[in-house]
Amino acid sequence: MRAIDVHVHPSSRGLDRDACAYFTRELSEVPSTEDQFAELFVKQQVKALLIGWHPSTVKEETRNSNDYVIDLVARYPDAFAGVLASLDVGPESFVEILKQAEALSRNPRVKGFKFHPPDQNFYPNDRKYYALWELLAAARKPVMFHTGFTVLGANQEGGKGIGLDCGRPIHLDTLARDFPQMKIIAAHPGWPWQEELIGIVTHKKNVYVDTSGYLAEQLPELFQRAIRGRLQDKALFGTDFPYIDLEQALISFEKLGLKDAVKEKILLANAHNVFGLTQE
Numbered sequence: 252m253r254a255i256d257v258h259v260h261p262s263s264r265g266l267d268r269d270a271c272a273y274f275t276r277e278l279s280e281v282p283s284t285e286d287q288f289a290e291l292f293v294k295q296q297v298k299a300l301l302i303g304w305h306p307s308t309v310k311e312e313t314r315n316s317n318d319y320v321i322d323l324v325a326r327y328p329d330a331f332a333g334v335l336a337s338l339d340v341g342p343e344s345f346v347e348i349l350k351q352a353e354a355l356s357r358n359p360r361v362k363g364f365k366f367h368p369p370d371q372n373f374y375p376n377d378r379k380y381y382a383l384w385e386l387l388a389a390a391r392k393p394v395m396f397h398t399g400f401t402v403l404g405a406n407q408e409g410g411k412g413i414g415l416d417c418g419r420p421i422h423l424d425t426l427a428r429d430f431p432q433m434k435i436i437a438a439h440p441g442w443p444w445q446e447e448l449i450g451i452v453t454h455k456k457n458v459y460v461d462t463s464g465y466l467a468e469q470l471p472e473l474f475q476r477a478i479r480g481r482l483q484d485k486a487l488f489g490t491d492f493p494y495i496d497l498e499q500a501l502i503s504f505e506k507l508g509l510k511d512a513v514k515e516k517i518l519l520a521n522a523h524n525v526f527g528l529t530q531e
């Protein structure tokens with residue numbers, strides 16, 4: 252295997268077309284069937300962690316869901332290594348959310364959880380949610396949070412109701428302090444707060460970061476320097492597929508000119524360690 256991609260959205264459901272347009276992705280190049288989607292990862296010898304969350308900006312068609320991605324992992328084990336499950340933190344009763352979290356935690360295909368604070372409109376360090384983090388930390392499930400800019404609602408009136416503030420990296424700092432046993436992954440380099448994010452990932456041993464949402468050569472300079480050096484054990488390769496193409500992401504990653512040992516950590520070893528995946 253060449254890499255683990257820790258940040259993949261199924262292109263066969265819940266595709267945000269505005270986001271594709273933002274990344275100038277030709278819809279005809281995005282695999283729309285499950286077979287094509289899985290084949291693409293098998294062909295590149297990359298295994299993906301599939302995210303079960305459905306963006307609020309996509310109203311039409313069938314929703315992406317935890318059940319959907321869990322089923323994909325079961326059907327295409329050569330393409331997909333597991334699931335990052337999502338939970339609606341909004342309208343449902345908190346007891347119900349905890350029940351769902353517990354059930355998902357027991358599923359061996361669920362390797363972790365993923366939240367999108369700007370789209371879900373909540374602060375990860377709000378004490379209201381601490382019982383949930385306690386549960387996930389006890390279950391030893393890493394939790395990924397979107398950080399920084401989001402393409403959802405980008406260039407739309409009022410950002411389609413999405414505020415960026417909930418995605419500021421600093422909110423993960425106090426969370427990591429209060430839950431030292433919980434592995435936290437900041438998704439994306441956190442732009443326009445990349446310095447804030449690097450500070451937190453450097454300071455908190457239990458905070459990691461993924462490279463997703465960018466071609467590697469376009470990652471902020473400071474971020475590139477950090478993952479080449481001090482943060483080489485804390486960075487995880489991720490694409491944000493289908494918004495970023497997998498093949499292009501891999502080609503771009505090579506252009507960073509990282510030493511082989513560092514490359515191996517970011518592409519594979521760090522993900523194995525963080526998510527407890529078995530080596531193949």
Ligand SMILES: [Zn+2]
Pocket residue numbers: 258260491
């Ligand atoms: Zn994403």
